[in-house]
Amino acid sequence: xxxxxxxxxxxxxxxxxxxxxxxxxxxxxxxxxxxxxxxxxxxxxxxxxxxxxxxxxxxxxxxxxxxxxxxxxxxxxxxxxxxxxxxxxxxxxxxxxxxxxxxxxxxxxxxxxxxxxxxxxxxxxxxxxxxxxxxxxxxx
Amino acid sequence: xxxxxxxxxxxxxxxxxxxxxxxxxxxxxxxxxxxxxxxxxxxxxxxxxxxxxxxxxxxxxxxxxxxxxxxxxxxxxxxxxxxxxxxxxxxxxxxxxxxxxxxxxxxxxxxxxxxxxxxxxxxxxxxxxxxxxxxxxxxxxxxxxxxxxxxxxxxxxxxxxxxxxxxxxxxxxxxxxxxxxxxxxxxxxxxxxxxxxxxxxxxxxxxxxxxxxxxxxxxxxxxxxxxxxxxxxxxxxxxxxxxxxxxxxxxxxxxxxxxxxxxxxxxxxxxxxxxxxxxxxxxxxxxxxxxxxxxxxxxxxxxxxxxx
Numbered sequence: 001x002x003x004x005x006x007x008x009x010x011x012x013x014x015x016x017x018x019x020x021x022x023x024x025x026x027x028x029x030x031x032x033x034x035x036x037x038x039x040x041x042x043x044x045x046x047x048x049x050x051x052x053x054x055x056x057x058x059x060x061x062x063x064x065x066x067x068x069x070x071x072x073x074x075x076x077x078x079x080x081x082x083x084x085x086x087x088x089x090x091x092x093x094x095x096x097x098x099x100x101x102x103x104x105x106x107x108x109x110x111x112x113x114x115x116x117x118x119x120x121x122x123x124x125x126x127x128x129x130x131x132x133x134x135x136x137x138x139x140x
Numbered sequence: 141x142x143x144x145x146x147x148x149x150x151x152x153x154x155x156x157x158x159x160x161x162x163x164x165x166x167x168x169x170x171x172x173x174x175x176x177x178x179x180x181x182x183x184x185x186x187x188x189x190x191x192x193x194x195x196x197x198x199x200x201x202x203x204x205x206x207x208x209x210x211x212x213x214x215x216x217x218x219x220x221x222x223x224x225x226x227x228x229x230x231x232x233x234x235x236x237x238x239x240x241x242x243x244x245x246x247x248x249x250x251x252x253x254x255x256x257x258x259x260x261x262x263x264x265x266x267x268x269x270x271x272x273x274x275x276x277x278x279x280x281x282x283x284x285x286x287x288x289x290x291x292x293x294x295x296x297x298x299x300x301x302x303x304x305x306x307x308x309x310x311x312x313x314x315x316x317x318x319x320x321x322x323x324x325x326x327x328x329x330x331x332x333x334x335x336x337x338x339x340x341x342x343x344x345x346x347x348x349x350x351x352x353x354x355x356x357x358x359x360x361x362x363x364x365x366x367x368x369x370x371x372x373x374x375x376x377x378x379x380x381x382x383x384x385x386x387x388x389x390x391x392x393x394x395x396x397x398x399x400x401x402x403x404x405x406x407x408x409x410x411x412x413x414x415x416x417x418x419x420x421x422x423x424x425x426x427x428x429x430x431x432x433x434x435x436x437x438x439x440x441x442x443x444x445x446x447x448x
Contacts, residue, residue, distance in 0.1 A: 052412035053405070084416055091415035095408060098428055100445035137445070 010064035010130040012039045014123070015054070017047045019077040020112045021069030027116030035120040036127040039067070046070070047108075048081025052092045055106060056099065060138045065105045065130040069119070072110040082110070100137055104129055142175040143313060146202035148223055149181055150216040151243050151282065152209030155299035156234035157181045163302040170306065173313055177202050187219070199226050204312055208233040210240045210437055211283040215276035224289035229312055232285040233305070235298040239398045240437025242298070244282040245429055247441040251280055284437035293318050296374065298396035298434055303379035324400050325370035325393045328382045333360045336417045341424065342366050349390040355383065361392040367430060368392030371413060372399065372406035396434045405440070407431040 016022040022043045028035065044050060047070025055066045068089070070082040089108040096103050107126055111119045149157060163170070177200040178185050188194045197218060205227025211217050224230055235241040246254055259270045285291050293312070295304050304320070311318040342365040349358070361368035370384070374397040377385045386393050399406050410431045415421045424430065432440050 052415070053408050056405070056408050087415045087418060087421070088412060091411040091421035094421055094427070095411055097444070098407070 008131060008134060010038050010127065010135070011062065012065040012067065012127060012130060013058045013063045014039045014041045014067045014069060015044050015047065015050050016041050016069045016111075017071060017077075017081070018043055018045050020071035020075065020110075021047070021119070023113035024069070024111040024115050024119040027113065028119045029116075031116050033116060033120040035123040038127050038130075039123050046076065046078050046081035046085075048076070048078065048084035048088075050085060050088065052088055052095065055092050056095060059096070059101050059105060059136060060099060062136070062139065064133075064136045064139070065107075065126060067107045067109060067122070067126050069109050069111045069122075072112055075112065102133055104133060105136065142173055143204060144177045144200070144202040145174050145204045145206065146178040146199055146223065146227055147176065147181070147206045148178070148199070148208075148219055150207060150209030150219065150237070151212035152234065152236050152241075154181065156208040156236075156297075159234075159297075159299045159302055160305060163306055166302075166306045170309060174309070197222050199223060202227045203229065204309070205230045206233050207231070207237050207285050210236040210243060211279060211285065211288060212243060213276040213278050217279060217283070217288055220285060220288050229292045230285075230289065231293040231295060231308060231312075232291045233295050234300050235296050235396050235398060235434040237285045237291075238294050238296040239435035240282045240284050240441075241434050244284075244436030244441060245433065247281045247436045248428065248443060250443050251278060253443075281442070282437050287438060294320070296320075296397045297377055301377050301379045301385075304376060320374060320376045320397075322400050323375040325373045325375045325377075325384045325387070325397070328375045328378060328384055329360070329370055329387050330355050330383055331358050331360045331387065332356070334363060336363060338362065338365045338414075338417065338419050340365055341419070344392060347390060347392070353390070355388065355390070358390070361387075366392045367410075367424070369395035369406065369410065369431065372404070372409045372431075373397050374400045394433055395431070398435050406435065407440075 016025055025041055047068050050068050058066050068085060070085050071077065073082055076082045085108065092106055093103050096106055109122050111122065186192065187197045199222050205223045207220060207223055207230065211220060232238050236243060255270045259268055261267055293308055295308055308318040344366060347366060370393040373393055373395045375384060377397055384393060395406060407427060411421055411427060428441060
């Protein structure tokens with residue numbers, strides 16, 4: 001609950017890779033699974049192309065949480081894109097501390113094209129986590 | 141009629157003033173066109189009248205104002221505001237004026253913690269309470285000039301390059317604008333780039349150059365494992381010679397020219413780049429200071445918020 005008495009609805013940016021996670025999200029949709037509408041999905045070609053700049057910018061300019069979804073290790077369409085994403089995630093977590101952002105606001109998750117239920121479950125969990133944390137410290 | 145110039149130094153070592161002197165021969169051509177009306181480093185001009193008879197600070201009117209150094213105390217803030225009022229065009233000279241510079245590394249700590257460390261619990265000298273009589277109070281953090289007043293021309297560098305000062309002044313005398321192009325140090329670096337992959341970080345003092353080594357034959361510092369801020373730093377320090385100054389001395393870039401574009405975040409970019417080529421980001425010690433050594437003002441360096 002914020003000052004005006006409205007329930008806090010977080011804004012979450014989800015980067016999903018074209019080959020696995022976006023298809024997973026699609027499957028969740030076509031299977032009519034329910035998950036929170038707080039997530040705004042951005043389709044990217046590979047989780048390995050999410051530069052830490054994009055995550056930090058999102059979190060410092062209005063998003064309450066950022067989740068990156070990619071193929072399982074070994075399944076990457078570009079062979080090692082998701083491994084790059086994992087390395088970058090370490091750097092992102094370190095930097096969140098420098099910006100004074102709770103590291104729970106960032107998550108990296110592997111979702112394959114057949115894991116519609118997992119996608120819905122991850123999004124539900126993540127939204128719950130962010131709701132508990134409250135608005136991002138960068139929101140005025 | 142010569143153009144009137146007012147120069148002011150604030151929170152600074154004085155290196156940028158030495159750079160003005162270091163212009164050398166071009167200064168002789170430039171000097172007849174300039175008239176310095178206020179310059180504490182050279183002239184005895186008091187703020188409140190020569191005998192302190194005035195009640196308000198007074199800096200003479202000038203066409204061009206040059207400020208070197210960032211803002212650390214209330215007096216410097218006051219001087220900056222007065223300079224802006226009296227000068228048509230304001231130049232911020234050097235990294236301290238443009239981005240806070242080395243003193244802005246202190247922005248990582250709250251003021252009280254700083255007082256404790258430097259004065260009250262000083263280990264290296266006699267500890268004493270913070271001096272407070274007859275000196276202006278410190279501001280809460282170090283500010284760059286453009287955080288307080290509008291700045292028209294930026295000449296970064298620690299210290300800056302004499303050629304850039306000449307270029308800027310010549311441009312202003314001709315009524316043109318002056319801007320350093322948005323190029324990175326890497327764009328002007330002659331070192332060879334082969335393959336990006338580093339797994340361990342070396343310290344600059346391990347950079348022993350064999351005698352007679354040519355810059356064109358040596359490899360990129362990053363590829364050799366040294367942290368070089370070239371990719372995220374604006375080029376221009378080399379002047380007409382192009383080759384960046386530190387690189388020329390076989391030393392990795394330390395980033396004194398600041399971000400390539402306004403609003404860029406060198407720390408995030410460097411951490412992203414280094415982790416993308418397979419380096420464990422935890423190996424980078426003190427990333428906040430290393431990657432933002434000269435650019436701590438403008439909110440880049442601040443005390444870490446305490447988590448409940």
